[in-house]
Amino acid sequence: MSESITLKAAAEYLQSHDNYYILIHQSPDGDAIGSGYGLCFALRLIGKKANVMCSDPIPEKYDFITSRYEPQRFTHSVTISTDLADTRLLGKALSGYSDYIELAIDHHKSNTGFADKLVLDSSASSACEVVYEILTAGNMQVSLDTAICLYTGIATDTGCFKYECTTPRCHVIASKLMEQYNLPIGRINRTLFDIKSMERLKFETKIISNMQVYLDGKCAVAAITLADLERYDVKPEDTEGVASLPMQIKGVEVGITLKEREENKFKVSMRSAEFIDVSEICAKFGGGGHTRAAGCFIEGDADQVRMKILAAIAPIMGMDLWMV
Amino acid sequence: MSESITLKAAAEYLQSHDNYYILIHQSPDGDAIGSGYGLCFALRLIGKKANVMCSDPIPEKYDFITSRYEPQRFTHSVTISTDLADTRLLGKALSGYSDYIELAIDHHKSNTGFADKLVLDSSASSACEVVYEILTAGNMQVSLDTAICLYTGIATDTGCFKYECTTPRCHVIASKLMEQYNLPIGRINRTLFDIKSMERLKFETKIISNMQVYLDGKCAVAAITLADLERYDVKPEDTEGVASLPMQIKGVEVGITLKEREENKFKVSMRSAEFIDVSEICAKFGGGGHTRAAGCFIEGDADQVRMKILAAIAPIMGMDLWMV
Numbered sequence: 001m002s003e004s005i006t007l008k009a010a011a012e013y014l015q016s017h018d019n020y021y022i023l024i025h026q027s028p029d030g031d032a033i034g035s036g037y038g039l040c041f042a043l044r045l046i047g048k049k050a051n052v053m054c055s056d057p058i059p060e061k062y063d064f065i066t067s068r069y070e071p072q073r074f075t076h077s078v079t080i081s082t083d084l085a086d087t088r089l090l091g092k093a094l095s096g097y098s099d100y101i102e103l104a105i106d107h108h109k110s111n112t113g114f115a116d117k118l119v120l121d122s123s124a125s126s127a128c129e130v131v132y133e134i135l136t137a138g139n140m141q142v143s144l145d146t147a148i149c150l151y152t153g154i155a156t157d158t159g160c161f162k163y164e165c166t167t168p169r170c171h172v173i174a175s176k177l178m179e180q181y182n183l184p185i186g187r188i189n190r191t192l193f194d195i196k197s198m199e200r201l202k203f204e205t206k207i208i209s210n211m212q213v214y215l216d217g218k219c220a221v222a223a224i225t226l227a228d229l230e231r232y233d234v235k236p237e238d239t240e241g242v243a244s245l246p247m248q249i250k251g252v253e254v255g256i257t258l259k260e261r262e263e264n265k266f267k268v269s270m271r272s273a274e275f276i277d278v279s280e281i282c283a284k285f286g287g288g289g290h291t292r293a294a295g296c297f298i299e300g301d302a303d304q305v306r307m308k309i310l311a312a313i314a315p316i317m318g319m320d321l322w323m324v
Numbered sequence: 325m326s327e328s329i330t331l332k333a334a335a336e337y338l339q340s341h342d343n344y345y346i347l348i349h350q351s352p353d354g355d356a357i358g359s360g361y362g363l364c365f366a367l368r369l370i371g372k373k374a375n376v377m378c379s380d381p382i383p384e385k386y387d388f389i390t391s392r393y394e395p396q397r398f399t400h401s402v403t404i405s406t407d408l409a410d411t412r413l414l415g416k417a418l419s420g421y422s423d424y425i426e427l428a429i430d431h432h433k434s435n436t437g438f439a440d441k442l443v444l445d446s447s448a449s450s451a452c453e454v455v456y457e458i459l460t461a462g463n464m465q466v467s468l469d470t471a472i473c474l475y476t477g478i479a480t481d482t483g484c485f486k487y488e489c490t491t492p493r494c495h496v497i498a499s500k501l502m503e504q505y506n507l508p509i510g511r512i513n514r515t516l517f518d519i520k521s522m523e524r525l526k527f528e529t530k531i532i533s534n535m536q537v538y539l540d541g542k543c544a545v546a547a548i549t550l551a552d553l554e555r556y557d558v559k560p561e562d563t564e565g566v567a568s569l570p571m572q573i574k575g576v577e578v579g580i581t582l583k584e585r586e587e588n589k590f591k592v593s594m595r596s597a598e599f600i601d602v603s604e605i606c607a608k609f610g611g612g613g614h615t616r617a618a619g620c621f622i623e624g625d626a627d628q629v630r631m632k633i634l635a636a637i638a639p640i641m642g643m644d645l646w647m648v
Binding site: 159160161162164165166168169171172174175176178179184185186187189190193194195196197198201202204205208209244247248249250273274292 | 484485488489492493498502513518520522526529573
């Protein structure tokens, strides 16, 4: 298990070492990218060498972050992770670092304790919030680049301050970042949440019209097979964000999105509205996450996977499976 | 023209009078409802009599506000408006009050100065922000009911803190309201932004698949005719929020939604991304609003209305109409 350290101790650690690799999880989202790059920019600002490493390419929509970044050349010395709950999420290209992570900065209560030292704040909506608090605790400057990154992560993980996980502190940090730099939040948020290609829009309309509800209307399931991706010419990385679609239906408590990653192997994303802890359900399938947003992998065809999930959810909702 | 008064003077006015009618605009949105009811609850808390008046029924989705409200019986004495830019927006049932509004609380720079006294803060994202500042200036208590209302208006007019009009102050006010009462923001925001009936979802997929782009892809137009409403069994009040749909398309600067209100009479909603002041365009058709969100009424069939608008926008974008 990791040694838990304070925000201040983490800041001191970062200030007293050098030559960092910052690892983030595969299929990186706004919080992984924001926390990794935001920390990287902050370290470079105090004269450290630092690079961000990810097994997968950073999606194009985050160009407004990656265009501010160039990898540096240096002899690697210290390995950190941000927003990484489990080294299994590093992906193939980075799996070799699994046993050598010195410091993990995270907000997942499910963090497996893989790092030597861990700063974990599970009350934080995002890893970016934790990075912000570390920088503040260490009197480290937040540059414009870092501000854009941290805003991005907080906005991503709170659904732009929409979800229950949004705390007063999220709003206070956002106000401070915005005040300091007059951040172009309109443009950032349109990029993060609104702007879609015509193809993606049409793909979404297809997902919505194929969505099914189960368990007395409390469970909605959307399935995206490899055949669908091919038919609509959508890359797997372009399916980010579709997990929120089933939650739009009135009366739905648990929204489930099945994305086929390899033949008969589905990445399952679960969201809940108010009552069900979906991280518990996903844990039954070897996954994890947060109370209102979690994920796992399940094998089988779409029908089999759906039945496995509904069978796990029905008793939690106090229902018999025959209601499926 | 109105006499402009300070936040503190407005608070003193409210504290020294009684028996209020608070008027809000027809087709009420979250900010009209939030500011009207929020102020009403605050006035009742200091022992005043107050009712909210609207020409149209309050949409069902705002039950979480209206369920906290009962009309009071009293002899009406003072008439106030919140979020009302122009008395023409009062609608038929309230038009008789047009010349008798003593105090207007607003954030529209286009306010026509119809009231005796006016508290106008055009830098405020929402009328709810102005109401919050008045209550603060007058040391008036914000109850849970008022907090829910004011959060609703700020969230509505900022697109849940997503749009450019979101200021650091919006975030600070949200954090204070949330801190004081542990507001159920997850539930409120799902109701405001996410939850839709299956019918509405299917209606949206229809609007999206019929959307057209013009002017080199910079302009997207969605049209909803009376025949569409009938075909999809959608009430006009259930079309709130569709104005944001055309803005989703990559590359679009101006998104236009045409809603047929009477035969050959369209309510036009315009949104812009970054550059075009749509309130200026709508003003040409006798409408108004904000830089990034405005509206007007235009007569004609859908094709005629679309051409009138594109002809007005093309030169502003430095384009010839033949590009339409």
